[in-house]
Amino acid sequence: MKSKRPVTEHQVLLQGFLEGSVLGLARAISVVENERDGFQDLLHKVMTSGPQTKRVGFTGPPGAGKSSIVAAAATAYRGLEEHLGIVAVDPTSPYSGGALLGDRIRMNDIATDPGIFIRSMATRGSLGGLATATKEVVDLMDSFGFDRVLVETVGVGQTELEVTAAADTVVVVLVPESGDAIQAMKAGLMEVADIFVVNKADRPGAPRLVKELRQALHLRSGRALR
Incomplete structure (x- = not known):
């Protein structure tokens, strides 16, 4: 039986954002504003x-x-x-x-x-x-x-x-x-x-x-x- 991949911080953040969580939005803004690793991928995923x-x-x-x-x-x-x-x-x-x-x-x-x-x-x-x-x-x-x-x-x-x-x-x-x-x-x-x-x-x-x-x-x- 294959073990599940651990959920990444960005996946949790993205889920919260898509569910309408204001905290998820605030965290997403921080990631983008500070150009943290994966910020461009995050932008791509939320801007559908x-x-x-x-x-x-x-x-x-x-x-x-x-x-x-x-x-x-x-x-x-x-x-x-x-x-x-x-x-x-x-x-x-x-x-x-x-x-x-x-x-x-x-x-x-x-x-x-x-x-x-x-x-x-x-x-x-x-x-x-x-x-x-x-x-x-x-x-x-x-x-x-x-x-x-x-x-x-x-x-x-x-x-x-x-x-x-x-x-x-x-x-x-x-x-x-x-x-x-x-x-x-x-x-x-x-x-x-x-x-x-x-x-x-x-x-x-x-x-x-x-x-x-x-x-x-x-x-x-x-x-x-x-």
Whole structure:
């Protein structure tokens, strides 16, 4: 009688993932994020079809309030009974090498919602506003079956456009003080953004920022905007 082969850690992880275990998802993300042995095989096994989940990326300058906008959007989507995955890219801690969990702290109001899974990722020196494995983690959340995945970047400049590879819809969050950033973004985010949000609009300069955005978008599209 042949003896059974021992069950590997990845097989247990894969089974949990396919059964809808949040712990299985969290472990799968860790394997992929840290590029542990077998991570590519794991990705291949769980990604049985093309993208099914709506993916929304939130980007913009540091301090624009992206986390607050993401939390508000998540609350609205939960009102539609959608189950959400959120990837929040944070700066890397110089001590642990992990993510500084600023985004998770600012999302306290939604962090305990059982219909929302939040994962923070450290940039670990990666440029472009995302962590190296962000797109793969979004793919995992897609395969897990979330209705929508929200991706928040760490804060961007004109060349940091990686969010477009991880999201179908790109939301750029700005504040009245971002006026000078419009010029820098004309050759970058202005070309790929789908939605602009002027946050903290009660501050001085908000109407001017909206006007500058309209002018920039008019030049991009060649038609008048209301």
